[in-house]
Amino acid sequence: MPEGIVYVDGAYFPPAEAKISVFDHGLLYGDGVFEGIRFYNSRIFKLDEHMARMAHSAELIGLPLPMPIEKIKAAIVETASRSKLTDGYIRPLITRGPGDLGLDPRKSKASSLVVICSTISLYGSKHMTGLSAIIAKVRRVPPSALNPNVKSLNYLNNILAKSEANAKGADEAILLDIDAYVAEASADNIFVVKGGTIYSPPTSTNLVGITRQTILDLAKDHYPTKVERFKTDFLLTADEIFITGTGGEVAPIVDIDGQKIADGKPGPVTQDLQKRYFELVRSTGTSIHPNNGHGSH
Numbered sequence: 598m599p600e601g602i603v604y605v606d607g608a609y610f611p612p613a614e615a616k617i618s619v620f621d622h623g624l625l626y627g628d629g630v631f632e633g634i635r636f637y638n639s640r641i642f643k644l645d646e647h648m649a650r651m652a653h654s655a656e657l658i659g660l661p662l663p664m665p666i667e668k669i670k671a672a673i674v675e676t677a678s679r680s681k682l683t684d685g686y687i688r689p690l691i692t693r694g695p696g697d698l699g700l701d702p703r704k705s706k707a708s709s710l711v712v713i714c715s716t717i718s719l720y721g722s723k724h725m726t727g728l729s730a731i732i733a734k735v736r737r738v739p740p741s742a743l744n745p746n747v748k749s750l751n752y753l754n755n756i757l758a759k760s761e762a763n764a765k766g767a768d769e770a771i772l773l774d775i776d777a778y779v780a781e782a783s784a785d786n787i788f789v790v791k792g793g794t795i796y797s798p799p800t801s802t803n804l805v806g807i808t809r810q811t812i813l814d815l816a817k818d819h820y821p822t823k824v825e826r827f828k829t830d831f832l833l834t835a836d837e838i839f840i841t842g843t844g845g846e847v848a849p850i851v852d853i854d855g856q857k858i859a860d861g862k863p864g865p866v867t868q869d870l871q872k873r874y875f876e877l878v879r880s881t882g883t884s885i886h887p888n889n890g891h892g893s894h
């Protein structure tokens with residue numbers, strides 16, 4: 598069982614004792630939304646941005662918030678504070694709540710808030726040496742089927758892509774959109790560096806990643822950046838590739854489908870942006886101990 602603490606609808610539990618109903622439509626149908634948030638040095642990174650995205654996700658699927666967003670935010674800060682961790686990972690979820698065995702969401706009378714606070718390490722030392730990836734056969738669910746801004750509790754599409762990577766002994770999977778343009782990785786956005794310019798696909802088919810936006814903001818004063826679509830050939834001929842996500846942070850990809858990217862080592866632009874990112878996350882954010890005199894930002 599992971600370390601940490603779990604909030605469920607107003608009460609706090611050790612991880613092994615936190616429970617929700619088997620009739621919750623979050624379990625029965627993946628009917629709910631979530632966020633993944635990190636804190637560093639007792640400060641939550643981009644909490645307001647994560648809250649705004651969570652509220653937007655919920656709105657897109659007509660899921661009522663169990664309480665106003667400010668109260669959700671307070672529960673998140675309190676859960677992180679009670680975890681006794683200084684660096685960790687927060688996973689808030691809003692589920693549709695218990696209903697009957699039909700999928701009609703109207704049968705669920707009250708949505709639930711769960712906040713898991715624990716730790717996460719996705720790529721370990723491969724942050725430094727670089728990850729291998731595959732181009733997944735499964736395509737990303739198109740926006741006409743599900744708005745990519747819904748960060749829903751149903752991640753099967755992403756899990757299938759990740760399983761393809763596992764089967765081939767690769768660290769990550771890159772998904773193409775329905776028109777064969779590069780979309781994103783299984784839980785990260787993607788960037789390419791080519792001829793000194795940084796490229797990232799538009800978010801029309803992808804999640805609007807908070808780490809992605811942070812990197813675009815950090816990069817813009819130092820490198821030319823372009824948000825535009827590209828296909829697999831552009832990836833394979835890149836100078837550098839890296840992926841970004843709250844869990845994965847900024848991670849180089851040095852091999853795709855067994856083919857080395859450039860010299861097969863993390864490149865200088867990736868390393869520079871990794872450094873800038875880690876400096877930023879360690880020096881900003883919302884304090885998890887708001888009453889001890891440290892300010893919010």
Ligand code: PXG
Pocket residue numbers: 633717755781782783784785786804805806807808809841842843844845
């Ligand atoms: N794309 C998808 C599909 C995601 O699920 C990102 C991009 C990156 O977004 P942020 O805002 O984190 O930069 C995500 C992130 C994890 C984890 O463990 C993250 C996500 C989903 C599942 C696990 O970091 N979402």
